[in-house]
Amino acid sequence: xxxxxxxxxxxxxxxxGVTFISFLLxxxxxxDQTYTLIGKNASPEQIEDVRRQLGYDQPFWQRYGEYLRxxxxxxxxxxxxxxxxxxxLLARTxxxxxxxxxPGFLLGNLLGIALGLTAARHRGRWGDRxxxxxxxxxxxxxxxxxxxxxxxxxxxxxxxDLFPVRxxxxxxxxxxxxxxTVPTLALVFVTVGYNTRFYRALFVEEYGKxxxxxxxxxxxxxxxxxxKHVLKNSMVPIVTRIMFSIPLVVxxxxxxxxxxxxxxxxxxxxxxxxxxxxxPVLKAVVGLTAVAFVLIQTATELLYRLLDPRVAR
Amino acid sequence: xxxRHTIALALAAGFALLLAACDTGGPxxxxxxxxxxxxxxxxxxxxxxxxxxxxxxxxxxxxxxxxDTLYRYKYLARPYQLTPNLAEAMPRVSADxxxxxxxxxxxxxxxxxxxxxxxxxxxxxxxxxxxxxKRHFDPKTRSQGSWLWQDRIVGMxxxxxxxxxxxxxxxxLRALDEHTVQVQLVSPFPQFTHTLAQGFAAIVPREAVxxxxxxxxxxxxxxxxxxxxxxxxxxxVLARNQGFRQQPxxxxxxxxxxxxxxxxxLEVLEGLVxxxxxxxxxxxxxxxxxxxxxFIAGEVDFIKAPVxxxxxxxxxxxxxxxxxxxxxxxxxxxxxxSGFVHTDFNMDDPRIGRHTxxxxxxxxxALRCAIVKAFDWDRRNEVFYYGIGQVFPGIIPPVAEExxxxxxxxxxxxxLKAARKLLGDAGWHAGNLPxxxxxxxxxxxxxxxxxxxxxxMGEIGYPPxxxxxxxxATYGDYARAYLNREVMLxxxxxxxxxxDAENTMQLFYGPNATPGSNSANYDNPEYDRxxxxxxxMAPSPMRTSMYRSMNRLLLDDCATxxxxxxxxxxxxxxxxxxxxxxxFVGGFYFPFVAAAEGEPRH
Numbered sequence: 001x002x003x004x005x006x007x008x009x010x011x012x013x014x015x016x017g018v019t020f021i022s023f024l025l026x027x028x029x030x031x032d033q034t035y036t037l038i039g040k041n042a043s044p045e046q047i048e049d050v051r052r053q054l055g056y057d058q059p060f061w062q063r064y065g066e067y068l069r070x071x072x073x074x075x076x077x078x079x080x081x082x083x084x085x086x087x088x089l090l091a092r093t094x095x096x097x098x099x100x101x102x103p104g105f106l107l108g109n110l111l112g113i114a115l116g117l118t119a120a121r122h123r124g125r126w127g128d129r130x131x132x133x134x135x136x137x138x139x140x141x142x143x144x145x146x147x148x149x150x151x152x153x154x155x156x157x158x159x160x161d162l163f164p165v166r167x168x169x170x171x172x173x174x175x176x177x178x179x180x181t182v183p184t185l186a187l188v189f190v191t192v193g194y195n196t197r198f199y200r201a202l203f204v205e206e207y208g209k210x211x212x213x214x215x216x217x218x219x220x221x222x223x224x225x226x227x228k229h230v231l232k233n234s235m236v237p238i239v240t241r242i243m244f245s246i247p248l249v250v251x252x253x254x255x256x257x258x259x260x261x262x263x264x265x266x267x268x269x270x271x272x273x274x275x276x277x278x279x280p281v282l283k284a285v286v287g288l289t290a291v292a293f294v295l296i297q298t299a300t301e302l303l304y305r306l307l308d309p310r311v312a313r
Numbered sequence: 314x315x316x317r318h319t320i321a322l323a324l325a326a327g328f329a330l331l332l333a334a335c336d337t338g339g340p341x342x343x344x345x346x347x348x349x350x351x352x353x354x355x356x357x358x359x360x361x362x363x364x365x366x367x368x369x370x371x372x373x374x375x376x377x378x379x380x381d382t383l384y385r386y387k388y389l390a391r392p393y394q395l396t397p398n399l400a401e402a403m404p405r406v407s408a409d410x411x412x413x414x415x416x417x418x419x420x421x422x423x424x425x426x427x428x429x430x431x432x433x434x435x436x437x438x439x440x441x442x443x444x445x446x447k448r449h450f451d452p453k454t455r456s457q458g459s460w461l462w463q464d465r466i467v468g469m470x471x472x473x474x475x476x477x478x479x480x481x482x483x484x485x486l487r488a489l490d491e492h493t494v495q496v497q498l499v500s501p502f503p504q505f506t507h508t509l510a511q512g513f514a515a516i517v518p519r520e521a522v523x524x525x526x527x528x529x530x531x532x533x534x535x536x537x538x539x540x541x542x543x544x545x546x547x548x549x550v551l552a553r554n555q556g557f558r559q560q561p562x563x564x565x566x567x568x569x570x571x572x573x574x575x576x577x578x579l580e581v582l583e584g585l586v587x588x589x590x591x592x593x594x595x596x597x598x599x600x601x602x603x604x605x606x607x608f609i610a611g612e613v614d615f616i617k618a619p620v621x622x623x624x625x626x627x628x629x630x631x632x633x634x635x636x637x638x639x640x641x642x643x644x645x646x647x648x649x650x651s652g653f654v655h656t657d658f659n660m661d662d663p664r665i666g667r668h669t670x671x672x673x674x675x676x677x678x679a680l681r682c683a684i685v686k687a688f689d690w691d692r693r694n695e696v697f698y699y700g701i702g703q704v705f706p707g708i709i710p711p712v713a714e715e716x717x718x719x720x721x722x723x724x725x726x727x728x729l730k731a732a733r734k735l736l737g738d739a740g741w742h743a744g745n746l747p748x749x750x751x752x753x754x755x756x757x758x759x760x761x762x763x764x765x766x767x768x769x770m771g772e773i774g775y776p777p778x779x780x781x782x783x784x785x786a787t788y789g790d791y792a793r794a795y796l797n798r799e800v801m802l803x804x805x806x807x808x809x810x811x812x813d814a815e816n817t818m819q820l821f822y823g824p825n826a827t828p829g830s831n832s833a834n835y836d837n838p839e840y841d842r843x844x845x846x847x848x849x850m851a852p853s854p855m856r857t858s859m860y861r862s863m864n865r866l867l868l869d870d871c872a873t874x875x876x877x878x879x880x881x882x883x884x885x886x887x888x889x890x891x892x893x894x895x896x897f898v899g900g901f902y903f904p905f906v907a908a909a910e911g912e913p914r915h
Binding site: 031032033034035036037038039040041042043044046047049050053078081082083084085092093148151152155156157158161164165166167168258259260261262263264268269272275276277 | 360363453455456459460526545597599600602603607786788789792796819828829
């Protein structure tokens with residue numbers, strides 16, 4: 001309990017640090033939205049009016065204090081570009097991104113674990129080489145090329161023409177499958193290489209440990225060694241990798257997919273906020289991502305205890 | 314085992330909740346499958362649907378479909394012609410050109426919305442027009458269209474200064490009765506009726522603006538032919554406004570020309586009542602590859618073809634024609650843009666522009682003219698616009714009636730010998746040429762254009778290291794820099810707001826210097842005098858001649874490297890009967906699109 005409380009306390013400091021640095025960057029280096037919001041032939045007074053409305057005339061510390069207040073009260077304001085309340089924007093876009101990313105994320109990791117195990121088990125032999133070559137190939141191809149290739153192959157008359165090229169007209173499970181399949185395949189193709197390489201290294205190390213040799217000496221069946229000793233003992237790094245990928249996957253990982261497949265998720269909204277300097281949206285996304293990291297860090301701590309009793313001691 | 318079931322159940326429930334949370338109400342969910350649907354792709358997206366912020370072509374396309382403007386452009390007439398929309402007739406203008414009296418149609422109603430008592434839309438009145446115009450001058454609106462009427466309407470500036478109280482009257486903007494408005498101008502403004510056909514001039518109900526506040530930008534309530542069903546970063550869905558006024562379509566009234574438009578099959582629309590399609594699904598697809606794939610797959614009915622595809626889709630350039638295979642399925646329109654691309658010199662920068670020393674001033678002029686003469690428009694056109702853009706000298710683009718086709722091409726024809734001579738005569742050589750800072754918002758294409766510019770200049774002996782890029786992460790940052798006079802060479806484009814050359818001539822009018830639209834900070838007393846004299850004149854041969862003289866002055870001063878109007882290749886499915894337009898007609902053509910009934914392919 002004390003450890004969890006300590007993690008949370010550290011988390012608060014982390015959130016303060018992240019929000020401070022990101023806000024500093026937004027204010028000093030971020031785009032000035034004034035000039036995208038003024039009309040043609042604006043007078044200096046009109047420019048000043050817009051700056052005032054955007055709060056650019058306020059001192060930095062006052063603006064930062066306001067940011068913390070907004071985060072604490074979840075009163076996140078409204079987008080400067082569209083006027084939409086940031087809470088409504090998050091409620092509209094985050095579920096879309098989750099639905100888009102979850103299948104690819106899960107499949108990418110499960111496949112990575114399976115292929116990593118296969119490669120580690122057959123280390124140095126053909127199975128290992130094939131998996132390694134395929135992984136490196138998948139890692140070497142640009143995500144953009146993969147997306148376009150999958151679109152052409154699966155969604156256009158030049159290929160199989162089985163799925164929509166783009167869009168997100170989801171009103172049930174069937175339409176969901178229609179729209180999520182191609183982005184998921186593209187995501188799996190790109191991530192499975194990285195995942196396999198990571199998990200392979202992990203399992204190779206585990207396979208080389210004394211307790212595995214001992215189990216083998218005892219004549220334990222290979223399947224038991226695989227599941228009970230290699231996989232189970234690797235759960236802590238696996239959980240760490242998966243858990244800490246979640247916020248990034250939800251926020252940034254989906255940008256290309258959302259953009260090319262025309263999916264109205266949070267990645268797209270964040271990208272637009274970054275490029276246009278829409279600070280209310282950006283502040284909310286950065287702040288809430290930091291909070292998500294803290295919560296995940298705490299949840300990961302609890303999971304460690306379940307997976308490895310030594311951590312609890 | 315039981316615990317596993319509980320976890321599985323919880324995960325399934327969470328997933329179902331997520332699905333429910335992002336139910337977009339797709340086509341199968343909220344409309345009969347027999348409804349006709351037109352699927353339009355845009356290569357960019359609007360961020361706001363508030364008419365006061367309809368500052369780009371994407372926003373205008375949608376706002377004029379959701380709201381009403383008093384006037385619009387005829388669907389088929391070329392050159393473009395104004396016609397009444399919500400107004401009953403063209404305005405009655407006083408002899409001195411100062412008072413415009415306009416009668417509104419009595420049968421226009423706002424759509425039903427919770428903003429109105431009982432949720433029932435009400436009639437559009439003259440007061441709504443007055444309110445909508447006042448809004449532009451209320452700082453809280455953050456209007457991007459107020460410049461159209463800035464210092465034009467009697468008493469408006471004072472009204473804004475007094476605190477923009479909507480219950481206070483503006484002397485020059487009055488509702489004479491329920492359906493008649495009268496506008497009194499400070500001085501004659503012959504383009505005034507054109508401004509009433511802009512998305513900015515759309516009529517909004519006060520109740521909805523006050524109820525939704527800033528969110529009015531995403532919850533538009535208007536009286537246009539469509540109402541908004543969905544709007545997000547990927548697209549918008551518009552559904553027919555069932556209460557839209559009944560105005561049968563007439564080919565003659567819309568300016569149909571059988572000789573040039575007979576192949577479009579528009580005759581079948583005669584007598585039908587717009588809007589002719591139940592639903593318009595607009596997809597915002599900025600990426601060329603994705604847009605093309607969506608079109609080929611039949612997921613959208615219309616696209617502006619990416620230049621990267623021109624090679625494979627066109628069988629001839631002049632006139633633009635589709636390959637036989639594509640022509641079986643698609644129609645094509647080669648739409649000359651209502652604007653142009655140009656690169657201005659910052660005349661306020663003493664290294665290249667005006668200088669207090671007359672000798673240096675003359676040397677700077679020679680340098681600018683040498684650069685203009687060294688610029689190779691043919692190669693620019695070929696490499697970036699597939700050779701089908703139209704290059705012209707100056708700032709009166711071919712789409713404007715004032716365009717002078719007989720204007721000499723000495724300012725757009727490359728002449729390296731003359732350029733080198735200008736430099737030599739003015740004493741410029743590689744050692745003393747100033748460092749050129751060429752500004753642009755960061756993008757691959759802009760960078761390629763910069764490199765091409767640098768290579769052009771290299772051919773007159775300009776050292777490459779003396780021409781450096783000044784890049785900006787976003788267009789907003791770029792705009793801030795050049796509006797603060799920090800950019801030496803400003804690459805930019807202008808899309809005309811209305812088909813009258815006044816709209817481009819004002820780009821170089823001295824008093825419009827930055828932060829106004831005169832980004833070159835050009836200041837020529839003769840040009841300004843002619844501009845002021847022409848500004849109050851109705852279109853006439855004399856005014857055209859004055860505009861052409863101004864164009865000549867600008868070219869002689871070498872204040873800009875200009876310009877090219879791009880040819881846009883618009884493609885649409887043969888199942889859709891229409892003539893698309895990205896120019897002044899813009900979204901005004903949506904109600905006249907006749908799409909086939911039935912479900913989309915996927």
